[in-house]
């Protein structure tokens with residue numbers, strides 16, 4: 001998987017590396033793995049489905065790939081003789097965060113919901129649909 005680290009992903013790693021909360025390298029390593037997995041869970045990915053013939057009803061799915069071009073390049077390089085399609089895999093983290101909220105860039109600092117939930121009064125970035133106490137989206 002080829003991915004370019006994003007600002008918010010670098011920050012979660014830096015927060016752990018610069019922290020004094022961890023007693024030893026094992027604890028820090030566990031925290032880093034969990035934090036990186038959580039950060040990558042917020043990304044959209046790409047999948048590749050392959051099958052040997054167009055009339056074959058079953059796709060063999062592969063993924064995730066960090067970009068559609070990575071998915072296509074992999075298929076072009078290793079998928080000779082198969083039928084292949086790419087598909088976008090929307091972020092599982094955003095699906096959950098849409099309902100539960102998330103402390104993450106693009107989400108309200110007050111109530112943790114997505115900006116699209118802050119349209120109750122007709123203005124974008126206004127009151128949150130889910131949280132009566134949140135009157136305005138806070139970046």
Ligand SMILES: [Zn+2]
Pocket residue numbers: 108109110111112113118128131134135136137138
């Ligand atoms: Zn809010």
Ligand SMILES: [Zn+2]
Pocket residue numbers: 108111112113117128129130131134
């Ligand atoms: Zn809210």
